[in-house]
Amino acid sequence: MAIFRDYDSSGGRDRSAEDRRRHRQLVEDSIKKNIGNIIAEESIIGKSKDKIIKIPIRGLREYQFIFGKNRPGVVPGTGDEKRGDRYEGAAGSEGQGTGEGAGTAEGEDYYEIDITLEDLVEYLFEDLELPHMERKKFSYIETEKTNKRWGIQRKGIPPRLSKKRSMQERIKRKKMVERSYREMDVEIDNERFPFSEEDLRYHRIKEELRPQSNAVVMCLMDNSGSMYQDKKYLARSFFFLLYQFVKYRYVNVELVFINHTTTAQEVNEDEFFHRSESGGTFISSAYEKALEIIQERYSPEVWNIYAFHCSDGDNWQADTPKAIIKANELCSQCNLFGYGEIRLTGRYYQSSVTILDKFKTSITADNFIAVSIGSKEDIWPAFKQLLTVTDKE
């Protein structure tokens, strides 16, 4: 006769918790290693930081010798199969492996993990070993006052009255009075025992100034006719990273978007990425606009300024000397000024000498960097390159 055991008693234990934690940790490590690819995914660009995104993660692979896809398989069909017909269902027919997870097939190990964009950015920057960023002299401007309760005091203003402590004081006083009355054998007058001035207690408030640091990210982009949507997409990924990065370092981060063709204008984020205009390119116009905005609203005395410009490098020849002058000027105002040239490899006509080369030779400021981006795989390396630039004091 078989034995039956009701195993309800096991409710509390979570046997696999530790092994899951370890697996999860290894998966996270692998996310970090592949973060460049994840960040370039279109789906996460432009989402808010609290947004929970689901990244399909391959469970950590358990490598062993297995056959590739060229091995033939056998499955049941409907009976209508004919030799030589295309077979559509093959993807799902893997896994004739049996027992003990012994994969004889590669197995689809995808599962989803939930992660906030913020966490993702944490991962991103955690392992970068960022150079210590110099803060602006006034980067901690103390803007915000917080009122924090800090004990109890006898004097104060009515709004800070602590009812509880005042009540306690009153009870103490009452007990004292009662005791002394008893000792003096005086009959106790039970009727009233009003609060007296000396019962009252007030919260002590400490005024605190919270340091706040300010930064502005200036996104400059060429939206002339030759900046096709796919180039803008790459630029956008790059701006996204830059913004996340600056946000990671500073409490208060503002964004400025400047579009330019031959003239420049400040626009909002949506226009920035979606507006397209025909016409030529005067890069200098964007730099002038940026300098103007800095002067008006973001004094370098108080603000950490990160400016980045994306273009396909196809500048009007005559404008280039001016652009170089203005770029140098921007370098003197910004913590970092970067130029990213989007060159889709071998897809469109590119002028042989682009402004990237000119910038590289004519701008020597330490806080300038010029990078070239050809595909989404380049974004993360280019971004890392950007971070090697010494921040200007």
Add this chain to the structure above:
Amino acid sequence: MLEYTIADLEYYNHIIEEAADKFGLDCYPQEFEICNYEDMLSYEAYSGMPSRYPHWSFGKAWERKKTFYRYNLIGLPYEMVINSDPCLAYLMKENTLALQVLTIAHVYGHNDFFKNNRLFKNGTRAEYAPEMFKSHANRISDYIADPSIGYARVERILDAAHALRFQVYRISNEKHLSPDESKKILMDKYYQSELNESPLIKDKKGEGVPDWDKVPLQPEEDILLFLLRYARLSEWEKDIINIVRSEAQYFIPQMETKIMNEGWASFWHYKILNHLNLPQSMHLEFIKRHNQVIASHPGTLNPYHLGFKLFSKLERESEDSRRIFDIREQERDVSFLRRYLDEELCRELNLFEFQKDNDDYVISEISDEPGWKRVRDTLIMNVGLNGIPIIKVKEIGSENNLVLDHEWDGRELLEEYAHHTLKYIARLWGHKVRLRIHGALKVLVSDGD
């Protein structure tokens, strides 16, 4: 609220046991544990063992199953049975009574199979199974707790050993010779033939005396065994490899008999429950569940279905009712299919073969008169250990580089996986490792991590 009591289960178990006995099943004493969803998930992740050593792959298995259940990609199993004496089975608490009854009958089928199939009988020691896993878990935990070893180093060895654990001898039950024994046999053979040959022929061959000290003397299929013998490993590392190896040995009979084992259990739950004269409502549910279990879906091979069909057919066609018992004792999936999967059944199941053709898959063979044998043979190539490539240690080359060969049968290795697996061999071997693949047309090299 459960719709049954333990007493109900005991009642049905009793009549099932009687029926099983009457039909001639020969079982270990049976123990059932009624467990909830979480426990079942955990048992599944740890292959049913009450204790197992810690490793992230079990955590992964858990996450994966949980994900699958959540998205209803696969249903939770109704039961799990482990090969132990007494036989241990887990029943899902949430099952209906009819499902529990079906499951109990199914469990006795597995139980009989574990006790009598030759692979289990000779290859595993059912009476010690849970204790073995427990002792392995304890030893590994001790190494982890040992400050001179620790988690990370234990994990490194476990990862490597896991990757290689199914690279084993394909012919089980053949006595495994030690290097000295096989050397003696080879030497005897060599010098015996030497005596019988005429000097003329010998000259023609022009071969020198074989190098009797070559390691390995003959290509070695059991990679972990080779490493245990010849790699420079510390005692604790060897112990971990031994642990992984012996657990793999325990599971291999299950891999080798998946179709038979599930088929046998399904065959018996069907037979026993039909015999019991269940109340009609229960019987209807039982038929419904049974049909789900053995359902065949185009595009996926269901071992329950194939095994059930085969045993049902064999029973129908056998004059001696003990014949199917002999078959369950003697065969493994490979021989079972080779002997008993015939044209009629291939046709009935509409089995067909498909192959990759550039980026597409095409139907390359169907179960008609000229084609069914190839369909059957391809199926055989995909079951049990046949689905795992054979890699042999060929020799220790210069600078202690290990040379391995992939025994090529036209099926290519997945190179990315091979490359990573090679890293693990290099990790344990301590020197470079080369693997010749695709008929030695290509060589993968790894010097570890």
